[in-house]
Amino acid sequence: MERIRTKFIVAVTNRLSAAADTNAKLELIEELSDNLYQRYLDFSAQGMDEETAYQKALDDLGDVDELLAYLASLGPDGEIPPSQSQEQPSRSLGDDFMRGLESFLRETISQAEDAVHQAKGIVKDVNDKIKEKYPNGFKGKVSIHVDGDEVHVNDEAAEKGWTFTAGYNKDRGGFFCGDRQSRRVEGTRFPSEALKAVDVGMVNGDVTIHLDDDPAADVVLETESENLEVRLSDDGEVLTVRQGNTASSSFFFGRGLAAADVELTIPRRAWESIKVESTNGDVEIDRGLAANVLRVKTANGDLSLDGANCGLLHFGSASGDLSCGDFTGDVEAETASGDVELAGSFGKVSASTASGDVRVEGSVREASCASMSGDIELDSSATPEKLSLSSKSGDCQITIPGDVGFTLQYSTVSGELDSRFQLVGPIGSRSGEAIYLDGGGRTFSVSTVSGDITLRQN
Amino acid sequence: MSISADTLRGHTDTIILTQLMRGDNYGYEINKTIQQRTGGQYGFKEATLYTAFKRLEAAGLITAYWGEDGPGARRRYYSITDAGRETWRKNCQDWQNTRALLDALINIEEE
Incomplete structure (x- = not known):
């Protein structure tokens, strides 16, 4: 229980x-x-x-x-704000942002001290922007959410179309802070020439992305719903699709009273960023998507992906499953109860789940996988440079060629360690460090509470 | 259910205060009592219930404390304050007035 x-x-x-x-x-x-x-x-x-x-x-x-x-x-020490005066006191968006940023910093990039210095610079930038935007102080509701390595600040009081994004992204030179102006566009067919990124945000409904083999093809949006809001950034680089174009339709989508599936066809070429968010829907993408960053977030929806080539795939979900076949690139996946199944050629894999299983096969350079009660299985045709696997009650299994050495750091409370490789070092105890061949500078760290640890040869 | 849910949502605070008028209680029990009293027709989502608790707490209408509940377990109990009782009385009166008005406005039997 x-x-x-x-x-x-x-x-x-x-x-x-x-x-x-x-x-x-x-x-x-x-x-x-x-x-x-x-x-x-x-x-x-x-x-x-x-x-x-x-x-x-x-x-x-x-x-x-x-x-x-x-x-x-709440105040920094968790004190309840003295509300209940009918008028909401004007709050500093900068403070809220700072708080959001702090937690984000703690979660994602605890290692970089100089990054924190950069972050302080950004908060100052943000404050300046806010002062510019709200010379008379800020009155409104602010929500902050952290999405992978980006922090989004939505300012609900401002007119739609003004958002800014700040965060940490190596490809964008570390920390960044920028805002973007966008305008509504009508119709279902949009020239794709200048487009670099597509961002689809849904509450209820499945999202399917089709690829048109003509790299200059238009972007085509198909949906039964008339209540979609489509925006194009002023620089023409980002197309945004949102469910709910009016207050009332947003309300219905938000309450689960309306649903609409969206099918989007985009030309097959290298995209800078594809982002899909659907609370209750599944996300499907045609075989062979190429994107620098693919970011998919769902609450219950699954993502299945085949033959994709991505600098980074980021998948976040509460109960959705991620399944990738024939994938090339890095993967970051977080799900509470979903399973993560990956096949392909991976640089870095980072997968965490509470009760789901994690399965990675193909070739993996570096992997960090964690589960509470699920099993973790990793099968790589090349010996990884670095592994870090942990499960509480699930088993951890590593399958590798065994042609080169590695150092195994293991710990388990009641599980068993079973290795097909001749390990040198203490392997009968609860935890320890053992070496295969020369160690070779490769470190595999594996820990469980009650799960077994198994090393096999493929 | 679809019509009444919207109406009921407007009275979340009063409904919770009513439960606390019966004595200190914790979230799960409060919601369960509400479900039982409505024959299972209505209950709050956890997030709605807790948002209301926090709102009432901030307004000084209720207070919260951690109570022991068996070995190793603790549970957060809520208690109504004098200001809460006053608000409850006022809200009930308001509702009686509203109901009388609505009855008069939507009743066509006499015409």
């Missing part, structure tokens, strides 16, 4: 990940996950099977946006 409780904690933590780590947040996680767990027990007592009961209880969590706004409104 503790396992289910943990699942709820992980799920709730995930849903609140956009908020900074404060005591208030931790207490809220404790409360919410405990209540969801009790709901789960009720459903189980009614005879529901574990997965159904879990899902149904989790569904009862509902929309956490307001809770996130509440957490964002």
Whole structure:
């Protein structure tokens, strides 16, 4: 039963990940996950099977946006703001941003001290922009969410079309901060000549991206819904598609009362960035997408991808699965209960899941995979340079050629270590470091609590 | 259910205050009582419930404390304040007035 409780904690933590780590947040996680767990027990007592009961209880969590706004409104020590005066006091967007940025820094790039200096510079930039934009102070609701390596600040009070993005991205020279002006465009067919990036954001509905073999083909949008908002950035480089073009239609989409599938056809060429977000829908992409960055985020939806070539694929989901075949590039995947299955040729793989399994096969240079209760299996035709695998109750299995040496750092509480390779060093104990051949500068670090650790030859 | 849900949403705070008028309680129990009293027709999503708790707490209408609940377990209880009782009374009165008005406005039997 503790396992289910943990699942709820992980799920709730995930849903609140956009908020900074404060005591208030931790207490809220404790409360919410405990209540969801009790709901789960009720459903189980009614005879529901574990997965159904879990899902149904989790569904009862509902929309956490307001809770996130509440957490964002707390003081640095978690004190409740003196609200209830009818008029909302004007708050500093810079402070909110700083808080969002801080948590993002902690989560994603704890290593770089000079990066923090750069970050401070950005916050100053942001503050300047805000002062410019709101000379009389800022009155409005701010939401911040961290999306992979980018922090987005949405300013709901401002007219639509003004957003800015800041974050950390190696390809953009480390930290960056920029804003972008965009305008509404009508129709379903858009010239693609200047386009470098496509950004689709949906609440309900599947997203399918087709590839047109003509590299100069127009971008074509097909959907049953008339309530889509399409915007083109002023520099003509970014096409944005959003569900809900009016307040009322956004409301219906947001409440799950309306759904629309979107099919987008884009020319087959090297894209700078493709971004798809769908809360409840699945995402499918034609075989052979080439993009510098592909970013897909869903709550429940799955992503399946075949033959893609991406500088970086970033997949984030609560319960969705990721399945990639014949992939080339780096992958970052985070899912709470979904499975991650990857096949292809990988530079760096980073995958984390709470209860799902992680399977990687093909050739892998570097991998870092973590699961709470799922199994981790890695099968590489070339010996990886660096591995870091960890699972609590799941098993970790590494399959490699064995033609070159490596150093194994392992630890397990009650699992067993089983190696097909002649390891030199202590292997009978709970943890230790053992060497195969000359070690060769390759380090595999594997840890489990109750899962087994297995090394095989392919 | 579709019509009433919107109306009920406007009275979330009053509904919660009503439950706390019966005594201190914690989130799950409060929601369960609401579900039972409505014959399973209505219950809050966790996020809605907790947003309301936080709102009421910030307004000084309720207070929260951690209570022990068995070995190693703790649970956050909510308690109504005097200001909360006052607000509850006022909200109930408001609703009675609104209801009387609505009844008068949508009743066609007498015409």
